[in-house]
Amino acid sequence: MDKILEITGVYKxxxxxxxxxxxxxxxxxxxxxxxxxxxGSGKTTLFxxxxxxxxxxxxxxxxxxxxxxxxxxxxxxxxxLLRTFQQTRIYGNLNCVQNLLxxxxxxxxxxxxxxxxxPKALTEKAEKHLEFVGLYQKRRLKARDLSFGQQKLLExxxxxxxxxxxxxxxxxxxxxxxxxxxxxxxxxIKSNHEFGITLLVIxxxxxxxxxxxxxxxxxxxxxxxxxGTADEIRNDQRVIDAYLGAQ
Amino acid sequence: MNGRNLLLYGGLLIFVLSAPHLFPAFKLQxxxxxxxxxxxxxxxxxxxxxxxxxxxxxxxxxxxxxxCASIQIGLFFPLAEWTAGGGEKTFIHTSDxxxxxxxxxxxxxxxxxxxxxGVIGYGILGLRGHYFAxxxxxxxxxxxxxxxxxxxxxxxxxxTTPPWPKNIGDTEFRSEFFYYLCLALLTGTFLFLRWAYQTxxxxxxxxxxxxxxxxxxxxxxxxxxxxxxxxxxxxxxGIAGGLMGNMIGxxxxxxxxxxxxxxxxxxxxxxxxxxKGTLWGPVIGATIFHVFKEGFWTFFLGWQYVALGLLIxxxxxxxxxxxxxxxxxxxxxxxxxxxxxxxxxxxxxxPK
Amino acid sequence: xxxxxxKAPILMVQATVDGALLGILFAxxxxxMALQWGxxxxxxxxxxxxxxxxxxxxxxxxxxxxxxxxGVIVSPIIMYFVGWGLYKSIINRVVDRDLFTSILATFxxxxxxxxxxxxxxxxxxxxxxxxxxxxxxLDGSVTLPNAKIFSAAVSVLFAIALVLYxxxxxxxxxxxxxAQNPRAAKILGVDTERVYxxxxxxxxxxxxxxxxxIAITFTLHPYVGLPYTVRSFMIVIIAxxxxxxxxxxxxxxxxxxxxFADYILGTEFRIGSVFLLLVLILVFRRFKLSxxxxxxx
Numbered sequence: 001m002d003k004i005l006e007i008t009g010v011y012k013x014x015x016x017x018x019x020x021x022x023x024x025x026x027x028x029x030x031x032x033x034x035x036x037x038x039x040g041s042g043k044t045t046l047f048x049x050x051x052x053x054x055x056x057x058x059x060x061x062x063x064x065x066x067x068x069x070x071x072x073x074x075x076x077x078x079x080x081l082l083r084t085f086q087q088t089r090i091y092g093n094l095n096c097v098q099n100l101l102x103x104x105x106x107x108x109x110x111x112x113x114x115x116x117x118x119p120k121a122l123t124e125k126a127e128k129h130l131e132f133v134g135l136y137q138k139r140r141l142k143a144r145d146l147s148f149g150q151q152k153l154l155e156x157x158x159x160x161x162x163x164x165x166x167x168x169x170x171x172x173x174x175x176x177x178x179x180x181x182x183x184x185x186x187x188x189i190k191s192n193h194e195f196g197i198t199l200l201v202i203x204x205x206x207x208x209x210x211x212x213x214x215x216x217x218x219x220x221x222x223x224x225x226x227x228g229t230a231d232e233i234r235n236d237q238r239v240i241d242a243y244l245g246a247q
Numbered sequence: 248m249n250g251r252n253l254l255l256y257g258g259l260l261i262f263v264l265s266a267p268h269l270f271p272a273f274k275l276q277x278x279x280x281x282x283x284x285x286x287x288x289x290x291x292x293x294x295x296x297x298x299x300x301x302x303x304x305x306x307x308x309x310x311x312x313x314x315c316a317s318i319q320i321g322l323f324f325p326l327a328e329w330t331a332g333g334g335e336k337t338f339i340h341t342s343d344x345x346x347x348x349x350x351x352x353x354x355x356x357x358x359x360x361x362x363x364x365g366v367i368g369y370g371i372l373g374l375r376g377h378y379f380a381x382x383x384x385x386x387x388x389x390x391x392x393x394x395x396x397x398x399x400x401x402x403x404x405x406x407t408t409p410p411w412p413k414n415i416g417d418t419e420f421r422s423e424f425f426y427y428l429c430l431a432l433l434t435g436t437f438l439f440l441r442w443a444y445q446t447x448x449x450x451x452x453x454x455x456x457x458x459x460x461x462x463x464x465x466x467x468x469x470x471x472x473x474x475x476x477x478x479x480x481x482x483x484x485g486i487a488g489g490l491m492g493n494m495i496g497x498x499x500x501x502x503x504x505x506x507x508x509x510x511x512x513x514x515x516x517x518x519x520x521x522x523k524g525t526l527w528g529p530v531i532g533a534t535i536f537h538v539f540k541e542g543f544w545t546f547f548l549g550w551q552y553v554a555l556g557l558l559i560x561x562x563x564x565x566x567x568x569x570x571x572x573x574x575x576x577x578x579x580x581x582x583x584x585x586x587x588x589x590x591x592x593x594x595x596x597x598p599k
Numbered sequence: 600x601x602x603x604x605x606k607a608p609i610l611m612v613q614a615t616v617d618g619a620l621l622g623i624l625f626a627x628x629x630x631x632m633a634l635q636w637g638x639x640x641x642x643x644x645x646x647x648x649x650x651x652x653x654x655x656x657x658x659x660x661x662x663x664x665x666x667x668x669x670g671v672i673v674s675p676i677i678m679y680f681v682g683w684g685l686y687k688s689i690i691n692r693v694v695d696r697d698l699f700t701s702i703l704a705t706f707x708x709x710x711x712x713x714x715x716x717x718x719x720x721x722x723x724x725x726x727x728x729x730x731x732x733x734x735x736x737l738d739g740s741v742t743l744p745n746a747k748i749f750s751a752a753v754s755v756l757f758a759i760a761l762v763l764y765x766x767x768x769x770x771x772x773x774x775x776x777x778a779q780n781p782r783a784a785k786i787l788g789v790d791t792e793r794v795y796x797x798x799x800x801x802x803x804x805x806x807x808x809x810x811x812x813i814a815i816t817f818t819l820h821p822y823v824g825l826p827y828t829v830r831s832f833m834i835v836i837i838a839x840x841x842x843x844x845x846x847x848x849x850x851x852x853x854x855x856x857x858x859f860a861d862y863i864l865g866t867e868f869r870i871g872s873v874f875l876l877l878v879l880i881l882v883f884r885r886f887k888l889s890x891x892x893x894x895x896x
Contacts, residue, residue: 073464090461149595371882381832382881396867
């Protein structure tokens with residue numbers, strides 16, 4: 001299997017705060033990988049670095065073999081590397097179907113595709129994706145009228161609509177009704193198997209990440225602490241210490 | 248298009264086509280109204296649909312106005328001598344020259360501002376929120392100040408546009424001619440925007456308004472859409488400026504062309520009054536505003552700008568959603584928004 | 600274009616001194632803008648009109664026979680209450696709305712104030728003669744009206760007084776707390792409504808001082824307010840909020856820039872060049888930030 005994402009020696013400072021230090025990790029094509037760590041350990045910073053929200057201070061980020069650490073956000077997204085946000089970001093005044101329509105990736109954004117009507121088939125596809133995440137009945141509601149958990153599901157559907165090669169999920173189950181969590185895990189695994197999307201997931205819920213991920217990386221204090229399978233991580237004393245606050 | 252819409256559009260079309268004959272005294276007033284509607288509609292592309300509150304569209308208005316007049320004159324006579332004083336008395340346009348000049352002038356008045364918007368757009372549309380608002384405010388005023396210093400176009404004294412050729416009709420005919428020209432431009436603007444809002448372009452502008460960071464994170468090259476939107480506005484506003492200059496007959500840098508405190512504010516106010524981000528809002532807002540302005544302006548006798556200032560404050564503070572926004576909130580079903588309480592209350596299930 | 604300044608380099612000294620003294624005045628206005636921006640998150644387009652209104656108060660005193668120099672005491676007191684009244688009637692309704700609402704609402708106030716000043720004081724350019732005399736330096740090649748030195752000195756005094764007030768007084772501390780976190784301040788018992796009203800009042804008072812100084816050093820006219828707003832906005836975005844030395848420095852820099860633009864491009868392009876500079880600075884900052892994949896916030 002190929003490495004779809006390869007991060008080597010990434011540093012990111014915010015003033016004096018060392019958010020990421022010498023982080024190296026790689027993600028296999030088609031796998032589901034977890035990223036865990038206590039609050040403030042630099043997980044979201046790493047996500048931001050990968051998708052280009054801010055520049056990194058040192059190191060290299062390769063996506064499908066190409067360096068992406070100096071590309072702007074939309075260009076990276078266009079290559080098929082997408083993320084969702086911890087605090088949901090949706091288009092509040094558009095309804096759910098429109099939110100999905102606009103998330104579809106056209107072949108190009110030239111003058112003809114900018115001023116072309118969206119095909120009917122796209123609406124059907126959008127509705128199918130909404131059904132996939134259980135939002136079909138709410139498809140005509142404005143996105144801002146959805147609850148936080150529902151917005152998270154909408155954001156997931158938007159990401160799937162974009163047909164990315166790799167998807168970075170920032171706490172996909174946070175704020176979601178516990179009865180739905182198993183359903184979401186199932187959807188994530190399905191999108192990995194059926195659509196072939198590689199997943200890198202930040203998650204605080206250990207049960208979720210253990211069920212989901214084949215391989216887990218653990219960050220602490222901005223550094224890579226441990227990596228391994230779910231079982232290895234579960235029994236790693238350093239990870240337990242990091243979570244319980246021991247030094 | 249359903250029956251009710253057909254009736255609406257048909258009725259409007261009959262009205263606006265026959266208006267100059269029904270109300271001959273108000274021809275010029277109607278022409279001004281059409282220009283105001285164009286300004287409000289094009290402002291709404293940025294301010295309403297895209298969420299970029301611009302004070303700078305007046306730049307394109309002024310550039311179009313000066314450019315059109317300069318070309319109308321410069322094609323046939325030395326421009327510097329015309330603007331140095333009394334040009335309209337020394338040089339007389341024949342009717343052929345007049346219409347040729349007007350045609351070329353109006354075309355350039357659309358195309359050049361469009362190019363200007365494209366060039367400066369890359370720099371300025373990268374700003375967001377209030378920085379964008381203040382930057383465009385500065386842009387419009389800088390343009391007026393600079394135009395007021397250029398001798399070739401009459402500096403602070405301004406310049407006259409070519410007078411209507413005498414041999415083809417009286418001033419009534421002139422008003423009618425410009426009435427239909429403004430109406431044609433308005434129809435073009437309205438139909439173009441109506442169509443453009445139904446394409447990917449319209450949806451993307453709304454996405455930028457709601458969350459630009461998300462749009463970028465989803466791979467949309469937002470800058471391209473923003474520039475495209477500004478170029479469209481600049482094109483129509485520029486031509487409107489060219490027409491306005493000819494209708495007034497006299498161009499002055501800060502009061503007529505780059506008139507930030509009149510047209511520049513009017514366009515914002517009209518769009519907000521009617522309802523930002525809707526197609527009909529700016530049209531309705533501009534109409535109400537114009538009727539109010541023309542109907543009551545004379546009663547205020549010098550207090551117009553006090554009234555205008557108050558009006559701005561009242562609308563912005565108490566009525567920010569505008570008429571269409573208010574209708575939309577009150578009767579959402581009329582706007583194609585389906586409100587089904589069952590949908591809203593429905594719980595989500597994710598069966599395996 | 601006029602290159603006199605390059606033929607007679609002594610004019611550069613004159614322009615620099617003039618500009619720096621003028622710039623201190625700009626900095627005072629900008630400090631007021633930074634204050635209300637930082638505390639209330641409001642950009643006040645009517646800032647310039649408040650300045651001019653303050654100037655007319657000094658001019659009114661002059662016209663009834665009082666020395667306009669006393670305007671620097673009377674004008675801020677009156678303007679404080681003008682600002683307080685403006686807050687209570689209009690600004691308090693836009694404080695927690697988005698910035699464009701406040702920009703547009705204050706734009707409305709600015710149009711309204713202009714016209715009222717036009718009614719009250721006429722549309723003529725007026726000046727309040729201070730009879731402070733003139734200082735002549737470098738063998739008569741550089742002349743300095745004492746009024747300008749007076750105005751710079753008064754500006755500095757007021758700025759220092761305000762900084763001390765913000766540091767030491769109860770209200771000053773409440774204002775700074777509200778600027779950092781209005782919700783936390785409110786929970787801890789700060790009356791944010793009062794803090795906002797006071798902030799807007801203090802800003803208007805600063806504008807009053809600056810206006811009175813402008814009345815004796817330059818000229819007044821009902822419609823010249825907007826350039827002062829733009830200048831203070833520009834100074835604030837260069838220096839940042841809450842950086843007083845930076846505000847003073849960039850104020851002086853702007854003053855010197857204007858004087859040189861006046862000499863080189865001609866007086867007719869002076870105001871135009873200020874507005875153009877604003878556009879250029881913003882666009883420059885935008886490109887600088889976009890290389891860091893960020894935008895002005």
